[in-house]
Amino acid sequence: MNAKVDELAAEIAALDETEQKTLFERAAELSFRHGLVELSESYRKRLAQQGELDRTAEDILAKLRQIREEIAAREYPE
Amino acid sequence: MSILNEWIVFDTNIWIFGFRQSPAIPACAQLLENLGRLRVVLPRQILQELHANLSEDEIRGLFRLLTRFSERLKIDWEKTKPEIITKYQRLGCKLGDAVVAAHLEELDVKILVSENRDFLEEVRDLPFRRLSAAQALAELEQSEK
Numbered sequence: 001m002n003a004k005v006d007e008l009a010a011e012i013a014a015l016d017e018t019e020q021k022t023l024f025e026r027a028a029e030l031s032f033r034h035g036l037v038e039l040s041e042s043y044r045k046r047l048a049q050q051g052e053l054d055r056t057a058e059d060i061l062a063k064l065r066q067i068r069e070e071i072a073a074r075e076y077p078e
Numbered sequence: 079m080s081i082l083n084e085w086i087v088f089d090t091n092i093w094i095f096g097f098r099q100s101p102a103i104p105a106c107a108q109l110l111e112n113l114g115r116l117r118v119v120l121p122r123q124i125l126q127e128l129h130a131n132l133s134e135d136e137i138r139g140l141f142r143l144l145t146r147f148s149e150r151l152k153i154d155w156e157k158t159k160p161e162i163i164t165k166y167q168r169l170g171c172k173l174g175d176a177v178v179a180a181h182l183e184e185l186d187v188k189i190l191v192s193e194n195r196d197f198l199e200e201v202r203d204l205p206f207r208r209l210s211a212a213q214a215l216a217e218l219e220q221s222e223k
Contacts, residue, residue: 021091068174
């Protein structure tokens, strides 16, 4: 692992500054997408366990509207 | 100004459909994948709604991801002004939608991305644009050309 990391580091160090910047931005983007996929998979797994995964878009929007009104009524009571 | 350099708000449904990877609305997941290219504001009402929908672990995971883009992300825990909420209620909005609209106006955010087609539809001359996830993606692609 260390040898592989050293090899990669040497390759990156050999790139010019612009290429390094592009590479780091791309790596950050890929890492973010991996994190997003993990989060999404975990969420979907929980929804599946609760029997909630196959709800229709309209059902989900209706539930979100209800949650919105409940929170707003709590936060801004008349 | 393009979607690349405007501050925007994702409605809660964009986050939730995106995490769900809803096949009916694939643009939501695609938009979340492009979060690092955008400048996103999370106002208090949306944060509270995300808390209501996600578990503690999921919320922690989301914030861990979002902090990677701290310079492109604003988290705003402040309540919005009651007088702006009232203004939107008088224009016909329900309380919850009025709160979201008031957050956008107060934070001077010019784009709201939402899959709720009825949201604020009745209100004319909004100080921000409403886009669906697909429209936001199309603007993003156009801006990057």
